[in-house]
Amino acid sequence: MENQAAAPVSKRKHIRTFFSLTFIFSWLVWGAIILFKPAEDLILPLIFLGAFGPTFVAIYLVQRYGSSAEKLDFWKRVGSFTRINWKWYLFILLIFPAILFIGYPVYSLLGGEVPSADAFTGGIETPTDFIFLLSIMLLGGPLAEELGWRGYALDPLQQKWGPIKASIVLGIIWVAWHLPLFFIEGTSQHAKGFGVAFWSWSFQIVAISIIFTWVYNNTRRSILAAVLLHLMANMAYPTNLDPLGEAIFTAVRLLIVLAIIIPWIQKPKPEEKRSTVAIDATLPGLPLPDAALKNG
Known part of the structure; x- marks a missing residue:
């Protein structure tokens, strides 16, 4: 069952500010890497710093403009494991x-070469290696981004456009936000x-944006669910694909x-359900007119 909620007034009012500040912060940090070519040992920390643009901006806006209830709701959705049903964890x-x-x-x-397990595990040999890889994967996207994309931006976009169009719009913005990284070696x-x-x-970014919205709406708007889903997307991304593999x-x-x-498209809207119930209650036992059947 979906739990799409009306976006708080503070989010609707500041959604453009969220996107503007997110792009400014991330692109300035990543642009500095491209233009000034810092020492090699600084590049990875700066890439991570820029990646935190969505989350930093979301936290700032929630804390600066959100009501006490909105702040409490935001952090509960970040940290609550009980919002997610076990089926959704699976x-x-x-x-x-x-x-x-x-x-x-x-x-x-079709003739493609499947990579070895090392391509996905990064050559993990010890529990320490695994914890380090998991930490990098968790920081380098899920925690850096999801408090912003899903935790802040998704609700007002859904209220304006509905879940599918909002997911596509957010997915396209998500793609654009990454663009400076295509100019940073490594x-x-x-x-x-x-x-x-x-x-x-x-296409994958836009596609998983739709999956993220579906999970988010079915886990009581859980930001934690989005963080975990993003982590799994990073951990299980296909590597070293040729054009055939990309197409598959x-x-x-x-x-x-x-x-x-x-x-999702075929599911009746809440107002349509209420309309049908009202007609059935008003005219018990009578068939619906053809026009009502076409619109139902």
Whole structure:
């Protein structure tokens, strides 16, 4: 059951400020790397600092303009594990590994080379290695971004456009926000370049934006759910794909998104449900007119 809520007044009022400040902060930090080429040991910390733009700005706006209730709601949605039903925990943990298990066998059948497990584990040998990798993956996207994208921006966008269009708009903004990283050597974005991999990655960002909204709305607007989902997306991202592999994984993501969108579109809106109930209660036992049936 979806729990899309009306966006607080402070969020609706400051949503443009959120996007403006987020881009200014992140692009200034990343732009400084591109222009001034700092020492190599400073590049990774600066990349991480820029990545925290959405979260830093969201926290600032919530604390500066939010009511006491809005502040409490925000931090509860960040830290509450009980907002997420166990079935949604399973979905969060399994959806992106499932994409790998669907995509790679098809890729292999068509002649593609499936990477070894080391490509995903980073050569983990000890528990310390695993904790370090998990920390990097958690900081480098989920915690840096999700308090902003889903925790702050998604509610007012959904209120304006509904969940599907809001997800697509936010996904496109998300793609644009990453663009400076394509000019910084050593990032995964720079390795993709602006060819087929760029368009496949951009589609993936928009596609998972829809998945994120679906999970967010079904976990009582849980920011923690978005953080965990983002973590799994990072941990289970297909690597070293040629154009054939990019096309296959794009198709898999499209099928999954369609499986979410089609029931979403067909689901009656709350006002339509209320209208149908009102008619049934007013005219018990009488068939609905043809016009009502067409609109129901």
